[in-house]
Amino acid sequence: MLLDGKCPSGPLSEKWDRHRRELKLVSPANKRKYTIIVVGTGLAGASAAATLGELGYNVEAFCYQDSPRRGHSIAAQGGINAAKNYPNDGDSIFRLFHDTIKGGDFRAREANVYRLAMLSNNIIDQCVAQGVPFARDYAGYLDNRSFGGAQVSRTFYARGQTGQQLLLGAYAALMRQVKTGTVRLHPRSEMLDVVVIDGEAKGITVRDMVNGHVGSYAGDAVCLCTGGYANVFYLSTNAMGSNVTAAYRAYKKGAFFANPCYTQIHPTCIPVSGGHQSKLTLMSESLRNDGRVWVPKRKGDKRASHEISNEERDYFLERKYPGFGNLAPRDIASRSAKEACDEGRGIGTSGFGVYLDFEDAIKRLGENVIRERYGNLFEMYERITGEDAYRQPMRIYPAPHYTMGGLWVDYNLESNVRGLFVLGEANFSDHGANRLGASALMQGLADGYFVIPYTIAGYLARTQPGSAAAVHPEFKKSKEDINSLTKKLLSINGKKTVSDFHRELGRIMWDNVGMARSEEGLKRALELIPELRAEFWQNVRVPGGGDDVNQELEKAGRVADFLEVGELMARDALHRRESCGGHFRVEHQMPDGEARRDDENFCYVAAWEFRGGNKEPEMHKEPLVFENVELAVRSYK
């Protein structure tokens, strides 16, 4: 089946305006008759729930954390892109659009990305109006910095805590609606199923994480804003609780999962220190504005960094990509670091690390300037490693960070299941095969503040409000399914902990479905993951009961889904016999080691349909059509 992204026709720059004109509206008096379920309260979820509440809809907002202020968007450090062109350095909506399409290695929809670039400016205006304290210059104007994959300064930032400040803005707007009574909050609640009635999403099944009660919530539409699945790698920069469960259970109810193999491995993270490690910590990409990435030229050179002279150092990003230097896009910077380490030139005791060195920047600008720009990041680095990055270079290594893949959505952010909308990282739509830095915050907020309020009306205007009540047999069935799943997990009583399985899955994924993928490795993963999954259902131990706080039970449900989505990722990666963005197949590379894309055969979105536990999923294609950019080799040289 060929999928239709339902992109409006006409000139690129007029598509969104025209579409908005044509979308149906719901009258103010009728809005309160509709109930919208929003799952997740990161940037996409909080901004969507707040805005839909402001418009007068009834909103039920869910999050697994104890407060909606804690979605993992909060950890985004560096910034948010917008095409304001305040620095007068040649930026424009078209340039932001073009950079994002190229950054995504020509695997995203033109119309979506252009809309994103257009809305980027509204986001900055909105956030300033909410009181987000962006960095400013001495005249009181907003300041910008540079990020990877761009030759203009278009990134707005709030120290090293931009995600936090943007999320607190959206959270504040959400809290205002809670006070008004349009939004009801459900913290410490985990969505475990979506209820689909006659092909339309009509509600969700949720476990109260405090008392274990499994309940039904009916609505006229469901918005999943539940983030990405990088925790499939066990070690990632995601929060411990970040999971694929909401998205994956929607996939099992018929929503297509698009491009699951597109994962972003972020180049600047603190290297792994030992087997006990529970997560990896990102060091913001903004550090690459002033830090220089290097390894020793000589293999196995284990001397301390200060003993290695400038001539003996290989500033490999500057050498290979002089046009962008240390600000090469993430996928390229990560792969280069991996190659250097694979050649035996990695630093640190494990040999899996490269230096990010601020010595030159400190000499040029003074330590105070560097402290002002990145002080909190240097401090965080010192807390974790015990090392002072003002005196010796940081050690960094790539780590799983973001997933470009996600549930398939059309231009309206609606999945193929009618009434099921997917926003932010949980969908697949805007970043293609690689996301540029400072674009995730932009997308989450564009989806929530400025896209969904329009497109959801187009759907609701065609449906009767309150058409499904939580007494429908489908709700009951969903609840029973979830209760029996809980019972099963608690009854296995095996020998290994949930984390044991998660760690093993992570190793399989990192080794075979990580930064460099081969046919052999992917086939191996497709054997190993089902074996591990089978063992999980025989041998996992989940202590405690189902009727109070049980964090092991929560983890078990999530890991069960990771054990399935990992296989789907490997399958998707195996089928895509080309290299593009974060997906690098070793069989498909240029003589100089750069990615070899295959536009003739793979210029499409691969959307997978679940067909039952014992059957292979079926792939559907959405062809990607480029009318405004030329499909070019993605060069940053």
Next chain:
Amino acid sequence: MNLTLYIWRQKGPDKKGGLQQFKAENISPEMSFLEMLDVVNEQLIKIGQEPIAFDHDCREGICGMCSQVINGVPHGPQERTTVCQLHMRHFKHGDSIYIEPWRARAFPVIKDLIVDRSALDRIIQAGGYISVHTGGVPDANAVLISKKSADTAMDASECIGCGACVAACPNGSAMLFTAAKITHLAMLPQGKIEAARRVCVMTEAMMREGFGNCTNHYECQAACPKDIRVSFIARLNREFIKAQLKDTG
């Protein structure tokens, strides 16, 4: 290193709790404090016991979820550091460590080290925002804000809402938390319009939730992982007095 842990166990909000002793063995100095607890929990599961429940999520010091009193100090011995960012290199072989939940009337214990902090959300709900709808706002550079004001707003807005200030305060006061939000918004021209009303409704909400009053112990500042300053409490008081004058005048 090997450690002896005394950890608060409590089955539920209405159950009686108490300290229970655990051994943590072969702990490496590179581990974070929560990774050390992970190790203890994995062992508990393997011998068929229920693991210790504790809140945590981002493990990079920004989400504000983790909340433990370590040896009597919220977030433990390292200044300006959340529990999740505290590393075992700050402890030594043979140490005894006492781990307890946040203790305050407004934060009832849910289980073990997990407490209910929704009272903080309700303080924000009362008025911790600028009442702007999505859309229809001016260009971001239309209103200039001095760097100094923006920086102070940011200093205050860095609060992660963890509640350590409440746990540290002998009165269980949420004054630092509330003052940080009042200051953040009062420093910005966009927030000034509602400043008087905001300080009144947020202070009222704070008292309604059962938080105590501020009697200048400054324990909150010492415990704050984000270095939020007590000078913001002075600003809250100033804003409050200003608001009263406005009301009567």
